[in-house]
Amino acid sequence: MSRMQPRDFIVIRKELITPHMLRVTLGGENIQTIPDNQESGYVKLIFPTNGKPLFRTYTIRHQRHNEIDIDFMLHEDSGPASSWAKSTQPGDTICVGGPGPKKMIADSGDWYLLVGDMTALPAISVNLAQLPNDAKGYAVIEVVSESDMQPLTHPKDLSIVWAINPQPGQQADFLLKQVQSLEWLDGSPAIWTACEFNSMKNLRNFFKKDKAVSKDNLYISSYWKLGSNEDQHKEVKRQDAEMA
DSSP states (O other), X not given: OOTTXXXXXXXXXXXXXXXXEEEEEEESGGGXXXXXXXXXXXXXXXXXXXXXXXXXXXXXEEEETTEEEEEEEOOSSOOHHHHHHHHOOTTOXXXXXXXXXXXXXXXXXXEEEEEEOTTTHHHHXXXXXXXXXXXXXXXXXXXXXXXXXXXXXXXXXXXXXXXXXXXXXXXXXXXHHHHHTSOOOSSOEEEEEEEEHHHHHHHHHIIIIISOOOGGGEEXXXXXXXXXXXXXXXXXXXXXXXXX
C-alpha cells in the first residue's frame, strides 16, 4: 500500500483536552498501515461530497501500537473536519490518506525557537518532547484562552511562552510582537514556525531580514489563512512560494 492510499480508520474514542482542543483517537485494522515513529507527520482526512472529496490536513499528535491521536482546534466557524470531530462517535469510520513526512526543527542551532498558534500546537508538542535535554530557547504558543494551555514535555532550559489571543488570525502581527519581545540568545537559532498565513509572512520577514536566520535553520509554514478554506489556502501558498 502506498503512503497516501486512502483507507478507513475507526474512531476509538474522543476527549476534550482543553475548551478549544478536541482529541480523536483512531484505530482499527488499517492502523497497521502507518509505519512506526510518525508523530508530527501529517495525514489527510477525506470527506465525501456530491462533487470532489474534501481533504483536510492534520498532525499525528500521539502514536501507539494500535492507535493514533488527532487533535482538532475548535472554533465557532467550524469547517468540515472540526464539525466531524464534534459529532463523531466511537465506532464511526473516517477515510484517511498518509502519513506524509514529518517536519521537525533543525538540529544545527545553538538554541531553539518554536512559534505557532493552536493549529500548530500538536506539532510543536512533538518537537519539544524530542529536543535534547540540554536544549535552551523558547516556544511561543498562541492560544484562545488561558484554559487552553496544556502541560508539555520540554527541556528545563527552554521557556514556554503562552500568548492569549481570543480572536485567532485577526491580528497578523500578534505572534511577531511576542517574538520581538524575547531576549535573543547568543549564537544561531534553529527556528520552527507554523501559523496563519499573514502571521507567517510577518514572521518570515523578521527572521530572514531582521535576524538573518539561515535557510537551513528555518522551517516556516502557514497551516491556514483567515477567510479561506484549505483548498483556497493551498493555492495562496503555491503563489507565495513562487514569489519567495
